[in-house]
Amino acid sequence: MTGPQPRARRATRRAGSANSPAPLTGSTDRPASIADVALFAGVSPQTVSRVVNGHPSVSDLTRSRVLAAIDKLAYRPNPAARALASGKSRTLGVVALGTGFYGPASTLLGIEAAAQKHGYFVSVATVHSTDRGSVRKAIERLTHQSVDALALIAPYTSAQEAVSSLATGVPVVVVEGDTRGDMSVVAVDQALGARLATEHLLEMDRGTVFHIAGPQNWLDARGRAEGWRRALRAAGARVNPPIAGDWTARSGYEAGQVLAQVPDARAIFVGNDSMALGALLALHEHGRRVPDDVALVGFDDSPDAAYFCPPLTTVRQDFAALGETAVRVLLEQLRQGGGARHELLGPTLVVRQSTTAGPWAGD
Amino acid sequence: MTGPQPRARRATRRAGSANSPAPLTGSTDRPASIADVALFAGVSPQTVSRVVNGHPSVSDLTRSRVLAAIDKLAYRPNPAARALASGKSRTLGVVALGTGFYGPASTLLGIEAAAQKHGYFVSVATVHSTDRGSVRKAIERLTHQSVDALALIAPYTSAQEAVSSLATGVPVVVVEGDTRGDMSVVAVDQALGARLATEHLLEMDRGTVFHIAGPQNWLDARGRAEGWRRALRAAGARVNPPIAGDWTARSGYEAGQVLAQVPDARAIFVGNDSMALGALLALHEHGRRVPDDVALVGFDDSPDAAYFCPPLTTVRQDFAALGETAVRVLLEQLRQGGGARHELLGPTLVVRQSTTAGPWAGD
């Protein structure tokens, strides 16, 4: 025996000699393979595979026997082997940008929850820089990781271009992305949300509505600004230039300091809840009472918004639904292929004391 | 020819006849495989593998030739094949509980960022229910997904038990878990943070410090309560029973309503920033001024805390460092094996106007 010492065959290792059956319990070191199950059930590996994958052409008797063997041996299909043989990994890749903020982070969690519900795994690559290169790199990271489909949380204008420039070969859905273009997009209707907020403020008869906007390289921020602008125009109200923040409470605070000194600014639509928080603080410090002197509306309905001082009227986005929709679109494309889908979810206005006299005692 | 029609061999498909070299560009449909690279570089697949994996025993000439081929063919190792052959997937599994809250969500993102930095992928399974069964299921989901190691964000007392009861066969680190026990744990020193907060409040000479605690089935909440209690005892201050919330601003609001009616409550340590926000609102509604009448300290230093009304003194946890440490511990265990490691990170107190007269204009 001078030839190479082959690695012992699995079946031999596990089941002992060819004459003795596999042990009844999974007492050996390695997890059971499909071959072990086949041996144990007295069928071929292919039949086990059929049972596992729910193929119809298996007799009830065989199926139950195989299932029993699977149960007994605590068999779990090896996903790596599966992915190699079939090319499918039951894994969705998610490229997430801006996860430092409430919206994108919630979207990520929403996608994960939805994917889990549909039996998919989620492999995440977050991107912390704005430049196109790192987005591209993250996408490559994931596509090489053999994901079945890709979700891109692409709130930046630049992010989306990175995907379209890459022929990924797998279905892609852009979440919170640009609705134009040839890719599938799932997003909340930002402009509608902004319109709801703006009209709500206009109804209070406090003159035109000012706007503290998000960074204008974010699509949501643009959509909100655009919706606000259109609502004002439709009402014949004056459109003052918005003050651009960067989503942080700090930037909202700074914008608030500016607007606090504008006597006409008696109604403000803020691009998100964090900036609204900052604005509230600035207004308070300048002695401008909310809602008496200034009415304020935010965006997102973050969990804390209901306990701002005063509780914040804001536009709610349903991130769970967003994630669910994104996953649904991906799975549809996975199954049926077909063209790009566009899904737009409707946000809702949540009215609280920052725009109502109400039971709010803040003076 | 009546035998089965074998699938055409890759090399044949791609490279044409044995005499013609592979095409120079990756113009074929499939991505290049290691065999393609080997063929193109005039070496064996094993040598390509060596180059890709940084094995030392490769001559410089060969290495550069292989690298050139890799570059030309845009070769990427197939991770599924790799995982199957080697048993390693370069993927970390993260089981995350409580991702609805700032702390756990930030921890998750911190781990992802650190893993990415070390060249690992992250596969996430979030758990939304408290019961042990679903934690166990999530762990199983991931271990069957052939992850190399597992991080468990286990803020609940019950969560940790679920891992220890499962022989996972891979290194495990528990993040924000119980330091006792035989598993590796990485956590922020909650008791220390609580002590810092409590001592800071005691220094203000407002009598003893009240506590709005997190849910007591969360370890962090317990640690904070314990640190608070010990600090009070050490100072000889009276220990009133803490009011337990559930981390939400709502629960903080409710607790605040209670404490607002306790004249002695002039210093409050709150278990997290969200609850502190709610408490602030309640105190404000009851006409109790912060910090004049009541001083308040939170925990987490969420990005918004600096813009609460008034800005919140709080205890900062470095979630990026937490994730980084967790990943480091996992990689160490992967490489060197060895026993459980315990890492405790120090939080820091961030003093703002909710405990200082300072420049705060809140009347």
Next chain:
DNA sequence: AGCACCCGTGTGATCGCTAACATCGGCCAC
């Protein structure tokens, strides 16, 4: 009766890669 066809099952090849040898040439030490 004859034949096509479907059902249930098995066989062989293959996915792309790595582990464990085997091999071969050169260099060093005794």
Next chain:
DNA sequence: GTGGCCGATGTTAGCGATCACACGGGTGCT
């Protein structure tokens, strides 16, 4: 000079699953 070791490379055999096809037997139809 020769044995031995090392460095560079190739060879073979898997990893654990799926896929395409083969095959035997029952059924329906002509």
